[in-house]
Amino acid sequence: MSADKKVLLVTGGSRGIGAATCRLAAKAGYSVAVNYASNEAAAKALVAEIEAAGGDAFAVKGDVGSEADIVALFEAVDRRFGRLDALVNNAGVVDVKARVDEMSLARLERMMRINVIGSFLCAREAVKRMSSKHGGQGGAIVNISSAASIHGSPGEYVDYAASKAAIDTFTLGLAREVATEGVRVNAIRPGIIDTEIHASAGQPDRVERFRDMLPMKRAGTADEVAHAVLYLLSDEASYTTGAILNVSGGR
Numbered sequence: 001m002s003a004d005k006k007v008l009l010v011t012g013g014s015r016g017i018g019a020a021t022c023r024l025a026a027k028a029g030y031s032v033a034v035n036y037a038s039n040e041a042a043a044k045a046l047v048a049e050i051e052a053a054g055g056d057a058f059a060v061k062g063d064v065g066s067e068a069d070i071v072a073l074f075e076a077v078d079r080r081f082g083r084l085d086a087l088v089n090n091a092g093v094v095d096v097k098a099r100v101d102e103m104s105l106a107r108l109e110r111m112m113r114i115n116v117i118g119s120f121l122c123a124r125e126a127v128k129r130m131s132s133k134h135g136g137q138g139g140a141i142v143n144i145s146s147a148a149s150i151h152g153s154p155g156e157y158v159d160y161a162a163s164k165a166a167i168d169t170f171t172l173g174l175a176r177e178v179a180t181e182g183v184r185v186n187a188i189r190p191g192i193i194d195t196e197i198h199a200s201a202g203q204p205d206r207v208e209r210f211r212d213m214l215p216m217k218r219a220g221t222a223d224e225v226a227h228a229v230l231y232l233l234s235d236e237a238s239y240t241t242g243a244i245l246n247v248s249g250g251r
């Protein structure tokens, strides 16, 4: 580990879009904290892959649905790297297909706790470390929203879509709140991306089913989202804050 390397924390970094972001960030020279919820094997395999390629990473367990876990997660990054330059609020969940009139309170609370409150609390911890108001050196946050925030996901998961709409507004507000404190905050709205999230919601064939409805007639890849994340984190995006970039193949 080199002290002058920038440090990036990716929540839900062990698989899918998060893992692609970790890989690309390590290649770009970041030291990377790979957060995961339960799949330790996937997180450890990714860290081993990054290290084998000459990069610097470590795996850290923590449920972003738990404030205690989030505080412990950031403290683990402090101990390991001693600095924090960037956060990607990527961890997120969908639930099984349901109409709003079928949704339980437990489902709604889980959705909002992980997708919305988790992102808020992680950003809180990041701002405390990065903002010049708190003696920090500045930094960048990228929130992973979804094209669902525009389309609403009727008959599928309106709760998820609404949680991502909250992320859009959170991005705008926080960006303006810390704009003079050296911290940029942006978001990405991925469209349908080929990852395991669809199977986790009981729809393993979702990418295939939606393919023909997409302007490019194909789903996106996790790598295609990760490239956009890396751009928004980079100094090349130094005048970009409060932006929400669609990475959705035109939909």
Ligand code: NAP
Residues within 6 Å of the ligand: 011, 012, 013, 014, 015, 016, 017, 018, 035, 036, 037, 038, 039, 040, 042, 062, 063, 064, 065, 089, 090, 091, 092, 093, 094, 114, 144, 145, 146, 147, 189, 190, 191, 192, 193, 194, 195, 196, 197, 198, 200
């Ligand atoms: P994925 O393949 O299902 O991977 C999810 C990742 O998040 C895993 O690393 C998982 O950890 C972690 N995770 C889940 N719940 C967590 C929690 N409570 N605390 C910490 N980590 C947690 O998902 P993905 O498709 O890459 O999605 C990543 C983000 O992109 C999400 O915010 C999702 O809403 C958004 N998105 C995805 C799509 C898409 O089509 N794929 C489209 C738009 C937006 P474990 O490995 O331990 O399970």
